[in-house]
Amino acid sequence: MKIQTTSNGFDLVLDGRLILRHRSDAPCLFVGQGDARMHMYRGNFDIEDYVIERTPLAHAVVSGSVIAFSAAPGQPVRLTLQMSGDEHNGAIAFRADDAAINRLWVRIAAEQGEHVWGGGEQMSYFDMRGRRFPLWTSEPGVGRDKTTEITFKADVTGKSGGDYWNTNYPQPTYLSSRRYALHVETTSYSAFDFRRDDFHEIEVWAVPDRIELTARPTFIALVEVMSERFGRQPTLPEWVYGGAIIGLKDGANSFERLERIIAAGTKVSGVWCEDWVGLRHTSFGARLFWDWKANDDRYPALRQRIAELEDRGIRFLGYVNPYLAVDGSLFPEAEAAGYFATDESGKTALVDFGEFDCGVVDFTNPEAAAWFAERVIGQNMIDYGLSGWMADFGEYLPIDVKLANDVDAKVMHNAWPTLWAEVNARAVESRGRTGEILFFMRAGFTGVQKHCPLLWAGDQSVDFTRHDGLVTVISGALSSGLLGNAYHHSDIGGYTSLFGNVRTAELIMRWAEMGAFTPVMRTHEGNRPRDNLQIDQDPQVLAHFARMTRVYVHLVPYLKALVEEASTQGLPVQRPLFLHFEGDARTYAIQDAYLYGADLLVAPVSQAGRTEWSTYLPAGADWVHVWTNETFAGGSDVTVPVPFGQPPVFYRAGTRFAALFAGLRTL
Structure with a gap:
């Protein structure tokens, strides 16, 4: 990486690619202050910033690899940049010389016709050029299109309509068609703005640690570097190749339904019963009882059932998230040990998750993280016989709680999915079963790749809509795959059924056709199972689904070759x-x-x-x-x-x- 000075500025060049162009009349850096208003309602966020100051740092003094920026000659230095790297890799480290700075904008040189991809898991737009993308983990929204009736209704009833940029898994990283990658090392709220022809503007609500840059001659080489940077996933478990994971949440009746599905010729590798912990009923639909242990009333003799299924080559999967319901058995145990995040008064912070309250297990407390990994996941799940689970709700850290590490929850919010993934991976590793147990997550941020073996695309609507239906799963797989997430899948048939929106047989069949050509096939009954068609309720749908599972199994030799490429090169299974x-x-x-x-x-x-x-x-x-x-x-x-x-x-x-x-x- 080279700094080329001019009479009134400098160019920063990486392997022949212009990255920064600074001139006194066209600065690349702006700093200032902002006062943000953030409101969280059940995982959805209303965020607005009042910009108090945005000052261009027009004057730059280059001294070797250090650049000192001020507003004008003779004025105090406000920000210092330290450049490092070689011909293909570079880093820009930031130091705030003015402690009042809490907003930063940097302009990266761009070219007309350039394409950019990444941003974590982006569901609406794979090529991000021409739009602005806030990077904040949250619920993705219902409908995600402000012009539609379903989004309007979701906004009115629960502030949950969402927009094109809302995602469970943001990440301040992008790849450019100029064959370089850029990553911002920060967990603060940030945004990528790709609306200008001549520059991309990166906004961070803090002074970031650094910006990392990588240039390579090919896209494949870039993706390989990204997977090395963020951590490669373990291989898929061997048992997954046996067929689909069937999602059923019908209590003990789930096993009878499973037998009918198998009898129809369906290849099955696992049964996923998220209701293994029991249910509570809310206006949203049947919700799980958030106390992470087997519910004997809903699933009698479950441990024996699990063993019998495993003897037949069928694994049992469950569900967990990082919160504990106040009326569950684990809540008092965690509260007595001081494992919850607290409120302003130092008491356990309680969060309304939709007609029931929960405590937030504080993963910045090493003892709390170790307790959850061992006591909850290790003992109650792995030792019980589970071979996998959905690790849900990593994006829900409230922004007003107090944490053990004394870092502002607004700064920790984006980091939370990675901490949650680490807790799950730690539990699996403690039993020596990495690469055998499969947990999957929808939430993510920088570094989740190292810990989470499988992404799932979150809660799509049960329809074909442009911003919240089947097609969004493809964009999510491609964008996240470029950043080191080799394995991606989705709920076959979608999940969210609200305002009279229900599945059709056609939707399930088309979704199953796509699922057969993804690393993992898995069905979901959705948030309102009784209102929606299920794969075993229509003979045509079931026969079609069974055939698509046979397609999946037929392709296993090829899939195993792709898994090997993911392990050795970091290439995703699904590729642009x-x-x-x-x-x-x-x-x-x-x-x-x-x-x-x-x-x-x-x-x-x-x-x-x-x-x-x-x-x-x-x-x-x-x-x-x-x-x-x-x-x-x-x-x-x-x-x-x-x-x-x-x-x-x-x-x-x-x-x-x-x-x-x-x-x-x-x-």
């Missing part, structure tokens, strides 16, 4: 088209199709009522339509018939897996 077709600029903005590894292209049907589907096939290869064996030239738009059970899938001509892929036609 440009990752292997850099020379084809049309691939840079595609977000409704993906490469499943290097050799399969999947373009899921993501709209209702379609009998044909069009997609783009990248230039540089010929492509074979899996179901008809017809070959298409790359660099062209194609349209194919899409009867149920034959999603738009193409394989690269000449691949060593051609025989395996061709075998899909016989299933």
